[in-house]
Amino acid sequence: MIRAAVVGAAGYIGGELLRLLVGHPQVEIVAAVSRTLRGRPVDSIHPNLRGRTRLTFSSYDQLGHPDVLFLATPHRETMQRMPAYLDSARVVIDLSGDFRLHDTDVYEDYYGTPHEAPGLIGSFVPGIPEFHRDRLRAADRISVPGCMATAGLLSLVPLARAGLVRGDITVDARTGSSGSGAKAGSENLHAERSGALRVFAPTRHRHEAEIAQATGHTIHMTATGIEAVRGVQLLSRASLADGVDERAIRSTYRSWYGDEPFVRVVAARRGMHRFPDAKILSGSNYCDVGFALDRGASTVTVIAALDNLVKGGAGNAVQCMNVRFGEPEERGLEFTGLHPN
Amino acid sequence: MIRAAVVGAAGYIGGELLRLLVGHPQVEIVAAVSRTLRGRPVDSIHPNLRGRTRLTFSSYDQLGHPDVLFLATPHRETMQRMPAYLDSARVVIDLSGDFRLHDTDVYEDYYGTPHEAPGLIGSFVPGIPEFHRDRLRAADRISVPGCMATAGLLSLVPLARAGLVRGDITVDARTGSSGSGAKAGSENLHAERSGALRVFAPTRHRHEAEIAQATGHTIHMTATGIEAVRGVQLLSRASLADGVDERAIRSTYRSWYGDEPFVRVVAARRGMHRFPDAKILSGSNYCDVGFALDRGASTVTVIAALDNLVKGGAGNAVQCMNVRFGEPEERGLEFTGLHPN
């Protein structure tokens, strides 16, 4: 059994980690740390776990020495505590933003605060099995990308690496309200957020930097809050290199993802399910990727969708754990998603 | 011109009062009082008013002496400040719960605190033009009923007064999230509230007492938060007195509401719009009332719907103001509502 602990267990990502770990046959949860809820039953905050666990929240000092430690904690606080976390657990899987960017200047630029543990950045392996599976098998420090970044990386990196696109890439990201976390703020009130089309980051969203770092292209990304609790969809546009046609793109995606358990290429000729839609992905670990060429094949529109709390966070982290601990990669992540939903 | 002021102007009911008063050709808004936002433009909080008003929020001491003062303030605080409000304005229209119940024991029972201005209760006229129009023409103190209570009163009082129903009445009330107000609380976060079917008051909701007081029947009311920002729908059930048939109910409603501008009897034989639905009432001052008899005519199911912020609050208050100041009753309340919406 893998002895797992979660810090930040009362939040939405933390709760999703607990949901997946409770259902994982090879995992024992040894601690669900919450700063404020010590002693309270986990299912009083995450009611979907009723009848599935008798776990209660614990405090930092009860963390002990788990085999794997998942960090669902705010940026800055995470890098400050990281040395202690590294001492306590053999494997640390970080879902914060602190160890995703390799360049500390870029970090400071996007996060507005200097990096406080620059020496540790290089020791983290990016938590993307589709790109770094071999390194993850032996990684003791894993940094899971952001929810929108994951959709951007999985949909754009293959095209960039293959040289199929050129120049700047524009990214329109749409995200549900769970991405804002469980903290109450008037802008997240149902009456304000319901039905909103809120452009909360017209430029300079932090996940933009992750996509730029991985693709090597300049990214112009916007982020809009849409009416959904879960779900991220990215719609990206890029100019095609000379002579690139639909077949070239399709075969590139196939060569990258043909054997991947959690990336599906979705680009049908017709029907209402032609392209990736987060609507059918809630709870699943899939990232669906699709594309369409403009007539004349001068530009490609790339569409990617995922559940921000699963493949965009907790699910991706559990997939990394499976790789690291030699478990079947799909274990605990079998849920298909619902239709209709 | 009627010089109007609103206290509690930053809240949802307050904002709706401002929306209606800004559009009222015979009203001048002399003060929009907010405890915390003095000096800030009203449209920074109520963005729908952009381009419609240059009004800024003011503090209590800037209240002055308006012709009419609307109170969109919390219960308890309202009765404590009422003597001062009564000094400042000729006509006070209170939208809080403090002066709706005549019996101070019932008040204490439902609000959990003793009434602090019992001597004033009797001087308030209930803000329901359909029932108290003549008294309202001369009323200087008006107490507007609660949003769910308004739907209950308009749909059940005619049947109760006419003796068409007997015994206890069950009321299943559904309400949107704006009824919880603009205060941030984790239970009102979009991620928690979206799509919820939350039975937040299985018994003893405060509006139950208002319906019981007006009908003279014992009311068993539940309140459920449903997926909507605006909108209240009440589904009530009562036993019919002997010999009461559909015609008797229809003619009773017609005799009460045939000439009313804002109550529509909606009980069609078929179609998707057979019964009242808050979906098409957002922004309008209508309360739609419908009903259906069980086969055998032993019980009647009564359905009522309204916009909790309009006929359930601000709109009803403006209607009362129109009556009191001799304005055409529909003035400033002409919006029909939208379909589809």
Next chain:
Amino acid sequence: MIRAAVVGAAGYIGGELLRLLVGHPQVEIVAAVSRTLRGRPVDSIHPNLRGRTRLTFSSYDQLGHPDVLFLATPHRETMQRMPAYLDSARVVIDLSGDFRLHDTDVYEDYYGTPHEAPGLIGSFVPGIPEFHRDRLRAADRISVPGCMATAGLLSLVPLARAGLVRGDITVDARTGSSGSGAKAGSENLHAERSGALRVFAPTRHRHEAEIAQATGHTIHMTATGIEAVRGVQLLSRASLADGVDERAIRSTYRSWYGDEPFVRVVAARRGMHRFPDAKILSGSNYCDVGFALDRGASTVTVIAALDNLVKGGAGNAVQCMNVRFGEPEERGLEFTGLHPN
């Protein structure tokens, strides 16, 4: 392996059966019958199954002789074809309304058409493991109750059997749009149905008859379409027998459901998750049951929630299959549901 077939596989209940059966380790799907879609891939209609199955729809004549046949077909058509179905499969699990009611007069009364296979009704065992587990172990003909009926049966039968309630019971049922099925009708258009509070059955809903049959009480049920795709919530009210208190109700539910894998008693003192809410049940096979007593303990309000396509249909049917074929009862039904969602 259990060789399973589904008729009506293109509908929402049919698709949910396929989702659960595809994920069931002991089931092989031998046919997914659709009148109109023969030869088309199942995942072109049910996109959540992409990458999970290569199954294509087949026609009736390709049904063969499965071990278990699930019928997700319309009433009337189902009883007409039933003799043929019974010949083709060892075990038939019917999700239509045709074999739920024992009294053919009641059937004709609620369905508006005479029963065409009265001789077969008695041979069907109700598909409710919580009530009929022993009979289901040997049952070759199983009739799964309606979605709202399931919530009503599981929440009310224990109280009725124990004599804790008396007299008529009122039931307010709320249901999502997937209950209307995949057939296009203008009343189910998104623009018409979104945000609706549509009382589509003020009286005489068909599921009322199932609840009356099982409880022995007169049921006054209303059905309202609310804003949700999945989810049913029933709010029922009954008078308590003399001397019945909260403990008596709680212990009754505990004795019935304490060991049940898919019924949870949810009745917390406080918090936003006090009572059953379908919001967190999408995709799960749970039926959550809760209750609250009016002060004075004269009446009880019972709340039940489930996913209409899972415990209210396909999941319940799979649970019956597990019982019938000696599989662990939770197999293939492990999904916990999501929070937030």
Next chain:
Amino acid sequence: MIRAAVVGAAGYIGGELLRLLVGHPQVEIVAAVSRTLRGRPVDSIHPNLRGRTRLTFSSYDQLGHPDVLFLATPHRETMQRMPAYLDSARVVIDLSGDFRLHDTDVYEDYYGTPHEAPGLIGSFVPGIPEFHRDRLRAADRISVPGCMATAGLLSLVPLARAGLVRGDITVDARTGSSGSGAKAGSENLHAERSGALRVFAPTRHRHEAEIAQATGHTIHMTATGIEAVRGVQLLSRASLADGVDERAIRSTYRSWYGDEPFVRVVAARRGMHRFPDAKILSGSNYCDVGFALDRGASTVTVIAALDNLVKGGAGNAVQCMNVRFGEPEERGLEFTGLHPN
């Protein structure tokens, strides 16, 4: 009084025209033409009009000779009947797509059918008072732009005409379900459309051609169906010409729209209402326009929002009628929109 008629009165745009015309003090509706509903009350299809009109639907032959004829009819059918329409009414305001594009090759390219009345195209004045007010005062033939096109034109034309942007413009358009009209189709079922992020036109949406025609720039537009009944939001990106800064853009918009009653420039420094959001525009005739510069001012992100049935259709058409008939331009269009909503 202006004697007005509507053809296509049973649809969503037609219903919105009726809502606005019923509330217009200087308009008399002389005919509401529906191919299929002759004789039925208008409020049986548009329930928001209950108590506001006794109008019934009529047939083509009852059209008579209105002062103004609004056409809310499908493309192709509209151009085929146009000669007859022009004979029947003094002023024709067309809301179809048939007379928006000046180049018949472009029309055929985007609509997939040759234009059947090319000789009439030049006689139509574009129905955009902000750009063509003077011509509209005397126009007898007016062609109202598409809903998404209107948002694109109002937000991009000023920047294009002033030479502030250069090169291709990308447009990410999001639209609610009412844009699909009242026709039932399985892709518009609530269960399928609810919560969808459906990229239904990754390239080549028809409104793209209108924006290209008016701006002179190559437009790369995508269209995504989002969870809303009403509402369009466009998020466009363009490269800035050398030396263009925020002030230049702001002053350009101000010079175009400073005196316009229905275009508001919304670009706040902070807060949840920084940028245009259709959420607060339902029922209003506003088009809100905002923008943000990328750091370094190399590109501008332009955001525009409106209600597709009002400023994106019926409201814009009524505004054109007011201009044409010398009415105050805001008459009948005073509704501010709701917050929260």
